[in-house]
Structure formats: structure tokens, C-alpha cells
Amino acid sequence: MPGAVFRRGDRVTLRTVEREDADFVQRGHNHPAVGVSLGLDRPENHDSAEDHVQGFEDDPNVATFVVCVEDGEDADGADPTPVGKVTVKDLHHTRPELSYWILPDFQGKGYGTEAAGLAVDYAFEAHEIRGLQAQAFAPNEGSVGVLENLGFTREGTLRDARFRDGEYVDVAWYGLLREEWDDDADATGGVR
Amino acid sequence: MPGPILEVGDGDDGLVLRTVEREDAALLQRLFADPYARLGLHEHSHKSEAEVEEFVEEQVEDDSNAGYLACVDGEDAPYDHPDEDETTPVAFLYAHHVDRDRPGVVCWMPPEHRGEGYAEPALELMLDSLWRTYDAHTVGTEVLDCDGFTRDLVESVGFVEEGCGREVRFVDGEYRDAVQYGLLREEYDEGARAGGE
Numbered sequence: 001m002p003g004a005v006f007r008r009g010d011r012v013t014l015r016t017v018e019r020e021d022a023d024f025v026q027r028g029h030n031h032p033a034v035g036v037s038l039g040l041d042r043p044e045n046h047d048s049a050e051d052h053v054q055g056f057e058d059d060p061n062v063a064t065f066v067v068c069v070e071d072g073e074d075a076d077g078a079d080p081t082p083v084g085k086v087t088v089k090d091l092h093h094t095r096p097e098l099s100y101w102i103l104p105d106f107q108g109k110g111y112g113t114e115a116a117g118l119a120v121d122y123a124f125e126a127h128e129i130r131g132l133q134a135q136a137f138a139p140n141e142g143s144v145g146v147l148e149n150l151g152f153t154r155e156g157t158l159r160d161a162r163f164r165d166g167e168y169v170d171v172a173w174y175g176l177l178r179e180e181w182d183d184d185a186d187a188t189g190g191v192r
Numbered sequence: 193m194p195g196p197i198l199e200v201g202d203g204d205d206g207l208v209l210r211t212v213e214r215e216d217a218a219l220l221q222r223l224f225a226d227p228y229a230r231l232g233l234h235e236h237s238h239k240s241e242a243e244v245e246e247f248v249e250e251q252v253e254d255d256s257n258a259g260y261l262a263c264v265d266g267e268d269a270p271y272d273h274p275d276e277d278e279t280t281p282v283a284f285l286y287a288h289h290v291d292r293d294r295p296g297v298v299c300w301m302p303p304e305h306r307g308e309g310y311a312e313p314a315l316e317l318m319l320d321s322l323w324r325t326y327d328a329h330t331v332g333t334e335v336l337d338c339d340g341f342t343r344d345l346v347e348s349v350g351f352v353e354e355g356c357g358r359e360v361r362f363v364d365g366e367y368r369d370a371v372q373y374g375l376l377r378e379e380y381d382e383g384a385r386a387g388g389e
Contacts, residue, residue: 156357
């Protein structure tokens with residue numbers, strides 16, 4: 001099960017990734033609707049999923065979270081359902097990179113946008129970064145939609161840049177500068 | 193000094209591509225002193241000569257990358273190992289991840305050789321070599337918006353501007369934009385035909 005709550009939104013939480021979440025990570029990474037969209041091109045067994053979790057633990061420039069829907073209460077007052085993952089990496093760069101995935105059963109409900117928004121809040125609050133960047137395969141409407149919802153600006157389209165799902169696809173690059181995020185927060189009264 | 197010849201240019205000016213050797217570290221060290229050029233190698237600071245030797249050993253010599261020194265050979269320059277008075281290195285050309293979907297190209301010319309007319313044919317020679325050796329579908333390169341020399345160079349061989357990352361790098365005292373360029377194999381082939389080659 002995922003660990004402690006790190007950030008809490010209206011419907012989802014970002015929780016710490018624990019070693020035992022390797023099962024969940026493995027399930028996501030191997031799912032064709034998730035892994036292919038992430039650019040993963042080979043199967044991941046349990047050991048390599050554990051290595052993935054531990055590799056992120058060891059990297060001081062990565063902050064990664066399990067996205068959980070908090071849809072009930074157990075005896076301890078919480079009953080999180082893990083639905084995806086959100087990561088900010090290269091935190092030492094001028095513009096670190098945001099990435100995320102949501103299991104197909106939970107897509108289309110706005111969880112990705114809410115979770116990624118919490119990660120963006122965290123990144124700007126905790127780190128002296130100039131902005132963020134993100135990339136998505138152009139045909140992946142769900143992933144592109146999250147970035148558009150959050151107010152990222154499309155900064156480029158790299159033509160035929162990756163081979164995925166049997167064909168070359170364009171890669172969409174997005175960027176968000178700190179003042180754009182702050183302005184956005186002001187415009188919505190701090191609520192997104 | 194550089195090693196054996198890999199590619200020979202069309203002209204009669206002696207332009208060739210040669211292998212990068214560890215003893216070329218002193219020349220490449222200047223690349224890492226150039227705040228614009230070193231970004232292409234994802235480096236933000238200068239390096240000692242020993243560190244640059246490591247770069248040659250660990251990255252240039254790695255099979256997933258390809259490095260070249262464009263040289264202007266004298267009349268008697270040998271095929272294999274020229275002496276200092278037999279050839280003049282004028283540019284370093286490098287591609288990372290030649291085994292992936294889109295290799296990334298880096299080109300650096302020491303300032304004293306800019307304007308001599310070698311930059312464009314040297315980069316073309318390197319691209320010819322890349323397309324012939326690896327089955328890449330496209331190549332890409334990132335150039336700082338303010339690096340006019342390199343932008344003009346990559347545009348002259350047909351790279352197409354695909355985007356611009358705003359304030360994505362901190363270089364030379366400011367947050368600066370970086371232009372993303374791409375070039376498709378078929379575009380390059382068409383360009384070469386249009387150029388009458």
C-alpha cells in the first residue's frame with residue numbers, strides 16, 4: 001500500500017511510494033494503454049519494478065508519488081485506492097520535467113489533472129525552479145489534455161520523433177513558467 | 193591528433209571526417225569552455241583535460257554515440273594518423289543515441305575557424321555518414337536562441353524549427369530560450385537532390 005499523504009486535493013492525494021508499491025507500478029507500466037503512452041517498449045518484471053522504485057528513492061532530483069483516490073474510510077480513517085503515478089524529475093534543472101499516468105479504469109474523471117496540479121504546486125513551492133516542462137505523444141489526447149487543462153503552453157511539436165504502437169508519432173513539448181502558474185492561481189482565486 | 197579518415201568531402205579543399213582520439217581532449221576542452229556549445233552535451237560547467245579524456249572514453253567511444261572531427265588535410269596527410277602539421281581540425285561533430293528513434297546532433301566549431309566555409313560541408317558530411325550508417329528516421333538538435341552561428345549552420349543544411357522552449361536554460365547570466373530542430377531522412381534526401389548532388 002502507498003505510504004503517508006504528502007499533498008491532499010479535493011478528490012485525490014499524493015502519497016509516498018513504498019517498496020510494496022512495486023506491484024502497482026508493475027501493473028501500470030505493463031498495461032498497454034499506459035506503458036505504450038509512456039514510451040516503454042518492453043515488459044517489466046517485479047524485480048525491475050522494484051529497481052525502478054528504489055532508483056527513484058536514491059535520486060535526490062526526483063519527487064514521485066502514488067496518486068490515490070480517497071473514497072472511503074477504513075478503521076484508521078483512510079482507504080486509499082491507488083489509481084496512478086505522478087513524478088517530477090530533474091529537479092536540479094532550470095525547468096524540471098513533469099510526467100504522470102493514470103490506470104485506464106480511472107481515466108476521464110479528471111484525476112490526472114488534479115494530481116498533476118498538486119505536483120506542480122509542490123514543485124513551485126518547494127524548489128527554486130524557473131518553470132516546468134512536459135512531453136506527450138501528440139495523439140495521446142488524455143495526456144495532452146492534462147497539460148492544456150493546467151495551462152501549460154505548447155512550445156513545440158517534434159515531428160515523427162518516436163516510434164510507438166507501430167508508427168512514428170509526433171512528440172508534443174509543453175512548458176509552464178512560474179508566473180504563468182501564479183497568474184492562473186490568482187485568476188481562479190487559488191482554486192483549480 | 194585525430195585518427196583515420198571516415199568520410200571524404202566532395203570539394204578539393206581537403207575536408208575529411210576523422211575519428212576522435214583521446215589525445216584530442218585538449219581541443220575538445222575548449223568546447224566545454226564555451227557556455228553555449230557545452231549545453232548540447234548536457235554540461236553546464238568547464239572541465240579539466242582529464243575529465244574531457246573521460247568524456248572521450250565513456251561517451252564518444254560508446255557504441256550508442258558517434259563522434260567525428262572534421263579536418264582540413266594538407267596534401268600529404270596520411271589516411272591513418274596525421275601529424276600536427278599535416279591536418280587541421282576545424283569542427284567537432286557528435287550524435288548521441290544513434291541507436292534510438294531520434295539521435296541528437298551536436299556541432300561545435302572553434303571561433304577561429306568560423307567563416308572559412310567549412311562548417312556547412314562538414315555538417316553535411318556528418319549527416320551523410322549518419323544516414324548511411326544508422327537507420328534513424330529523424331535527427332534532432334537543440335540550439336540556444338542566442339547562438340546565431342549554430343542556428344544559421346543547422347538551418348543551412350535543412351534542419352526545420354519545431355519548437356522553442358522558453359527560458360529553459362540558464363546560461364551566461366540569463367534564462368534563455370532553446371530552439372528545437374528536427375530533420376527527417378526523406379527531407380534530407382530531397383534537399384540533397386534539389387542541391388544537385
